[in-house]
Amino acid sequence: MTDIRITDIWEYGEKWAEIYDAYPAHPSAADAEPAADLLAELAGAGEALEFGIGTGRVAMALSARGVRVTGIDASPAMLDRLAGKPGAEKISAVVGDITATRVTGLFDLVYAAFNTVLMVLTQDGQVACFANAAAHLRPGGHFVVEAFIPDFTKLAGTGADLVRSIDEDGAWLLRTRHDPMAQIISSESVYAGAGGTRRYPTTLRYAWPTELDLMARLAGFRLAERCADWHRGQLTPASRNQVSVYRLD
Ligand SMILES: C[S@@+](CC[C@H](N)C(=O)[O-])C[C@H]1O[C@@H](n2cnc3c(N)ncnc32)[C@H](O)[C@@H]1O
Structure with a gap:
C-alpha cells in the first residue's frame, strides 16, 4: 500500500467482522463494561441508539444493564456476528448509514464508541452524523462520542x-x-x-475535540462533559482518547 486508500463504508465491517472481537489491538470487552456504566447512567430509564453498533461489544453490556438498545451499522457481516451472541435478541439492529438513516422513535441517548464518527470520511458527513444524532433525541438527551486524539x-x-x-x-x-x-x-x-x-x-478522518464541538453546536448540542476514557479519567495534554458527552438543549 503506497497511497491513501479510501475504504467504502461497508468494507471495514465486511473485512473485520471475522476477527473483530479477537483482534489484540482493539478495545476489549473489559473496556465495554465502564462504557456501559457511563451510558446506562445517561440513558436512565430511557432507550439508547448506538451509531455503528458493530458486533455489539458495548451494546451487549448496556443491554445487560436493562437499557433497551437499538443499533445502526453499515455492515451486515458485523450485525451477523452480533445476532449470533446470546442476549442479542433484546437488541434491535438495522443496516444503515449513521449520516442519514432514521430509525423509528426518539431516544434519550445516542452514542458512537471507538472512533465510529471518525469512520465517516468527510467533514460534511461528520456534521450530518451529529445532525442525525440530534434528530433521534428527545430534548435533554445526550450524544456520546468516543474518538481518539491524534498524536x-x-x-x-x-x-x-x-x-x-x-x-x-x-x-x-x-x-x-x-x-x-x-x-x-x-x-x-x-x-x-x-x-x-x-x-x-x-x-479514519480524525477531528480535534474542538472541531467535534463545533459540529455538535451546529446540531444544537452543547458539551456537557469530556473525559479521557470511559472511567471518566481526567483529560490531559497527553490524552490520546476522549469521550465527549453532548447534551441536546
Ligand atoms: C470501530 S467499529 C466499532 C464497533 C462497536 N461500536 C464497538 O465499539 O466495538 C465501527 C463500526 O461502525 C460501522 N460504520 C462505519 N461507518 C459507518 C457508517 N457511515 N454508517 C453506519 N455504520 C458505520 C462499521 O461497520 C463498524 O461496525
Whole structure:
C-alpha cells in the first residue's frame, strides 16, 4: 500500500467482522463494561441508539444493564456476528448509514464508541452524523462520542510501518498513511501466519475535540462533559482518547 486508500463504508465491517472481537489491538470487552456504566447512567430509564453498533461489544453490556438498545451499522457481516451472541435478541439492529438513516422513535441517548464518527470520511458527513444524532433525541438527551486524539509526533511522517505483535502463530503488522489536508489516516492491519496473509483496512478522518464541538453546536448540542476514557479519567495534554458527552438543549 503506497497511497491513501479510501475504504467504502461497508468494507471495514465486511473485512473485520471475522476477527473483530479477537483482534489484540482493539478495545476489549473489559473496556465495554465502564462504557456501559457511563451510558446506562445517561440513558436512565430511557432507550439508547448506538451509531455503528458493530458486533455489539458495548451494546451487549448496556443491554445487560436493562437499557433497551437499538443499533445502526453499515455492515451486515458485523450485525451477523452480533445476532449470533446470546442476549442479542433484546437488541434491535438495522443496516444503515449513521449520516442519514432514521430509525423509528426518539431516544434519550445516542452514542458512537471507538472512533465510529471518525469512520465517516468527510467533514460534511461528520456534521450530518451529529445532525442525525440530534434528530433521534428527545430534548435533554445526550450524544456520546468516543474518538481518539491524534498524536502530532506520529502524524508528522507521511507513513509508518510497524509490528504490533508477534507470537509463535504469526505476526500482526500495521501500515499507515496520512493525508494532513484531508485529515485522513488510512491503515492496513496485516496478519501473517501459518495459514497465510490477511489484510484488514481501516480509514479514519480524525477531528480535534474542538472541531467535534463545533459540529455538535451546529446540531444544537452543547458539551456537557469530556473525559479521557470511559472511567471518566481526567483529560490531559497527553490524552490520546476522549469521550465527549453532548447534551441536546
Ligand atoms: C470501530 S467499529 C466499532 C464497533 C462497536 N461500536 C464497538 O465499539 O466495538 C465501527 C463500526 O461502525 C460501522 N460504520 C462505519 N461507518 C459507518 C457508517 N457511515 N454508517 C453506519 N455504520 C458505520 C462499521 O461497520 C463498524 O461496525
